[in-house]
Amino acid sequence: MVLLNPLSFIGGAPGGFELLLIFVVILLLFGAKRLPEIARTMGKTMEEFRRAARDVRDEIMMEDTKGDAPPKQITPAQPDESEAKEEAKDEPPAAG
Numbered sequence: 001m002v003l004l005n006p007l008s009f010i011g012g013a014p015g016g017f018e019l020l021l022i023f024v025v026i027l028l029l030f031g032a033k034r035l036p037e038i039a040r041t042m043g044k045t046m047e048e049f050r051r052a053a054r055d056v057r058d059e060i061m062m063e064d065t066k067g068d069a070p071p072k073q074i075t076p077a078q079p080d081e082s083e084a085k086e087e088a089k090d091e092p093p094a095a096g
Contacts, residue, residue, distance in 0.1 A: 014022070030038060
């Protein structure tokens with residue numbers, strides 16, 4: 001004797017009968033007119049979730065590759081000689 005468990009698909013991927021049953025229940029709950037709207041909303045939500053997951057993955061990958069490079073040495077900025085000469089030209093001559 002085979003016992004049919006209505007929630008048997010929880011342990012794995014739902015089969016054809018389970019998908020049909022889910023579709024019929026959704027159709028009865030929401031009606032045929034709202035199904036396209038619900039499907040669009042679910043599609044947009046899934047796309048946003050995928051985009052967020054991809055962004056997080058890319059950020060983690062970037063941080064991982066940054067960790068492989070040696071840290072850059074930060075040195076204080078030194079004025080360029082050409083800039084110092086131009087600044088000297090702009091100053092008025094000293095009176096004396």
